[in-house]
Amino acid sequence: MKPLKIIVLAKQVPDTRNVGKDAMKADGTVNRAALEAIFNPEDLNALEQALRIKDQAEGSQVTLLTMGPGRAAEIIREGLYRGADHGFLLTDRKFAGSDTLATSYSIARAVSQNEYDIIIAGRQAIDGDTAQVGPQVAEKLNIPQVTYVEAIEEITEFYIIARRRLDNGIERVKSPLPVLITVHGSAPPCRPRIARRVMKYKHARTLTELQDASEDYIRLFQDRPYLKIDEWSVADIKADEDALGLSGSPTKVKKIENVVFKAKESRILENSDQDIESLIKELIDNHTIG
Amino acid sequence: MITIRLVDSKLHKIFIAVNNVFVYCEVQNNRLADVSLELLTKGRKLAGELHVGLEAILIGKGVSDMAKELFDYGVRTLHLVEDERLAFYRTLPYARLVKHLFEREKPQIGLFGATPVGRDLAPRIASSLKCGLTADCTGLEIGDHHDKKSDTTYTNLLYQIRPAFGGNIIATIINPDTRPQLATVREGVMKKEPLMESMAGEIKTLDVNGILQKEDFVVEIIDRHVEEKRINIKNAPIIVAGGYGVGSKENFKLLFELADVLGGEVGGTRAAVDAGYIEHDRQIGQTGVTVRPRLYIACGISGQIQHRAGMMESSMIIAINTDRNAPINSIADYVITGDFAEVVPRLIKYYRKNSK
Structure with missing residues (x-):
């Protein structure tokens, strides 16, 4: 089978699943420093699907594309450790404030600078849970999309057959390439880091990260061009500045409220026969239970 | 216009x-x-x-x-x-x-x-x-x-x-x-x-x-197997819900038994669903369904904000948890501090004894 060019869209997100007691500041704002920045979970499922295609079609290239601040290069390194071939970081202060429409515009511009047969993204990111960027990118690239994928059952250089996980069942669809797919969390988890790849890529850096590096380090970097993580700015992707960042975002945040729950006067019961029997009697008497 | x-x-x-x-x-x-x-x-x-x-x-x-x-x-x-x-x-x-x-x-x-x-x-x-x-x-x-x-x-x-x-x-x-x-x-x-x-x-x-x-x-549907939604926890008057603290799919059986006895349905938190203890259709919370039953019995649920948002409007909430300080307790009408695996059988026993 002919090698394929695969682009994986990934995002670095705060780990909102493990929100501890210090996650909210006293003033009710989110304490981002208390939340670990992680590889968005379903994007890891997406990376696994890409690596499986590479396992099948030898010579396929898996390129990781992410948009975010400089430190998002961390997830590109993570992807390289697990089997991706290359990474791009789309980073520019002008992207700040982008909503899903502006983000999808920027990502579509960046993707267009590359050749691709298949684009694979996680279904949604846990910081926003919107699931919008994937389909919005597909629309901008004018290619079909297959969302909620849990397995790619067959892939050739011309088409894929994918199984979709729906609320109450599954659907199998066949799409020609190029296609954008979004991968559901029920898909197989991503393979772990490979020790030999960690050794190879642990010094992979963006040029910005290299600014503070020693000369020895820079020499090492020059000898090993594969260590370079490409950084792209708005100019590099030839984007229209009005279509990205705040000005390209039709949605505006009007208000943010901290979620406050009113504490109730609770009655504390012991796990004893007496307490539980009296509770049951009370619930029967007030018709809560029949 | x-x-x-x-x-x-x-x-x-x-x-x-x-x-x-x-x-x-x-x-x-x-x-x-x-x-x-x-x-x-x-x-x-x-x-x-x-x-x-x-x-x-x-x-x-x-x-x-x-x-x-x-x-x-x-x-x-x-x-x-x-x-x-x-x-x-x-x-x-x-x-x-x-x-x-x-x-x-x-x-x-x-x-x-x-x-x-x-x-x-x-x-x-x-x-x-x-x-x-x-x-x-x-x-x-x-x-x-x-x-x-x-x-x-x-x-x-x-x-x-x-x-x-x-x-x-x-x-x-x-x-x-x-x-x-x-x-x-x-x-x-x-x-x-x-x-x-x-x-x-x-x-x-x-x-x-x-x-x-x-x-x-150009995209063809080859086949689809979509089942009628069997579970309707949204409209259930009584919900017995379990969290990650229930510990296993096996342990959830106890919750089903209680729900069955009381004429209710079983729900779960996202963590319980993600762990595979219970099916996705039963997920309660911001990424699942929002429920407002007459009685909500929370077993082994710590009460992450995402879960509370999906059940806090329940008319009556009973929280069963080994952790005296679990967040769920703050919105519960009754807090039973203890292991659900001991509490639930007692609830079943005394319901059977006292129901008319």
């Missing part, structure tokens, strides 16, 4: 005519999806406040007999699209049709269910029309907005209210400058109420010829 001038918008420096509220109606297992009926109920209220009409889009094969039910929910105009090839949802032709109708009818608001269909379709439309879309709203209201920077006041905007950041904050999102204002809404968070007296509406049939193109059908 009202025409508003959009000023100072880099997105659309044009006159945009805005009018009705549109709901995309989804068909599941040959009937209208609950979420669509919930959206029609909300859409009708929003349209009333805006003094405009409620319109619906229904696409499928052999779906015209659902028109009556839509009119019962206050739909004035139904845009009906029927074709052999549209029997099941497919992204490209459906997106082309909805986009065509939105461009022609210029709604001010477009609502979709936050289902796999709505979440596949709506972003495609928003991306194409370059308009704002808010996912998974839990509230929709009409309100005004003053933009300080441009000193512009916008009236009658759609407030799209949704949890964000893993449910720790509630954000109100607006789309001041673009139309339609698009939102997806989760099933079960809004009420479903037909009109007291049904009204007659108009059906406008859209001819797909000349709109749909051959390339819209």
